[in-house]
Amino acid sequence: MVRKIFKKRKDSQNKIKPSGRKRKIFATISLALSLLFGKSRLSSSQSPSPNFGNQEIHQRLSDNREFNLVEGNDQQVILAKAEGKGSNTPGGVHGFTPAPKRPRPVRPPSGYTPKIGPRIPPKVVDQGLGGAPNPGGDGNAQFDDKCPAPNKEQSQELSTHHHDFTQKSKIKKKRNQHLNQQIEVNGENFEFERDQIEKKAPSHGTDFGLDPDYGPDGKIIRDRKTGKPRAKQNKENYEKFTDNLSEFVKDPKSEKMEPQYRKGRENEQDVVGFLNRKDRRFVIFDRHTKKYITGWVMNDLQYQEFIDNNNII
Amino acid sequence: MEENYFKLLEYEQKLEKTGEYLSLEKEKKLLNYQSQISDHFRWEQKNHFIEAMVDFLEDTIDLDQYIDRFYEIDSQIEESKGKLKSDFEKLRAFEPDPRSKGFAILIENLFSDIRILEPDDELRTEDEISEKSLRDGIKEFLPKIQEY
DSSP: OHHHHHHHHHHHHHHHHHHHHHHHHHHHHHHHHHHHHHHHHHHHHHTTOSSOOOHHHHHHHHHHHHHHHHHTHHHHHHHHHHHOTTOOSHHHHGGGOOOOOOOOOOOOOTTOOOTTOTTHHHHHHHHHHTOTTOTTSOSOHHHHHHSOOOHHHHHHHHHHHHHGGGHHHHHHHHHHGGGOEEEEETTEEEEEOHHHHHHHHHHHGGGGTOOBOBOTTSOBOBOTTTOSBOBOOSHHHHHHHHHHHHHHHHOTTSEEEOOEESTTSTTOEEEEEEEETTTTEEEEEETTTOBEEEOOBOOHHHHHHHHHHSEEO | OOHHHHHHHHHHHHHHHTTOOOOHHHHHHHHHHHHHHHHHHHHHTHHHHHHHHHHHHTTSSOHHHHHHHHHHHHHHHHHHHHHHHHOHHHHHHOOOOGGGTTHHHHHHHHHHHHHTBOOOTTTOOTTOBOHHHHHHHHHHHHHHHHTO
């Protein structure tokens, strides 16, 4: 009887032997593969995800899943047990693990264009991985992954970081914007930005009809950078300077020119301008934006450089 | 100076009364004569310019002192030029040193840098340069000036 039972059991064992061997082989291969390839295998196993076409988002999801596997390893063990003996190794079941329910990564809508350039999408990926780019985060991957900063906020963080040094001038520029003036000359529009007017009026104002400023000793104050008489910095002068420049540019005696400004030097610029050959006064604008740059009375050498090389220095 | 220089000056003055200009060709010739005078007088002060440049690069003087020195030297040059131009006989007899040809424009480039200098990062606009760029300009032009 015992022999019979034993034989029966042995037979039944023999019956299931082929499938058990297969499982063992499969489990061994899976273990070997997971040990050999680890992360890369995980990523490739998730690639056909139907939810995320975007490669970057997909990469993030794959890496999140890896994180989840470490975090919730029990889940994998249970699934492995259900499969059978010897297959309770994480590597053996990763490929069959359904995507865990986690907060979805912020995915840009179709046709989305990042506001400050192509650096934004990689930042989303990075944040999901380690959270290091989040300056407010503690570097904890779980924390950062659950609270991804919206793209808008990220843009602000980046732009603030890069443009802090120009903040003051930007604020001033915005404040002065309504004082910018546009003029039309032969169908072309040119603009005098108030900031640039305020900048150039003291140094070059006396070349365009502003009165020189006098010191307490009664002597004309000279501009340190141009050596010319300096004009007062006040609202009246800025307005008068703008008017005089406009008048000069519109004057039929002012000939249109398209020279280079400081050719071959660091801040070389293509400019368009107007020159009065008689008194050698000129005004130049950026050739592309048509915004006022500068203008003064050329000396002999500057005028010769302009005539010979179409260059203003 | 050559006789042609005086003829051109005279002709220019005549045209000015009628509101006309010299032709471009004649204007270029006149400018060429005038730049010979500038070349000569700036070249005579070559060592002073070099001294100011080197002192600034070696931080013996600061930015303000460098600018002051440059304008001081140039105001002396302007004074000398003025004296020459006001004395017709001296001007007629004047012969610019041929070694000075093309010197003045090198110095003019350095003045151009001073004109558009804005040391404050927050206030600097696209057409302006930093103190570092000004120094770089001096380093660029110093060997050319020393060659004369």
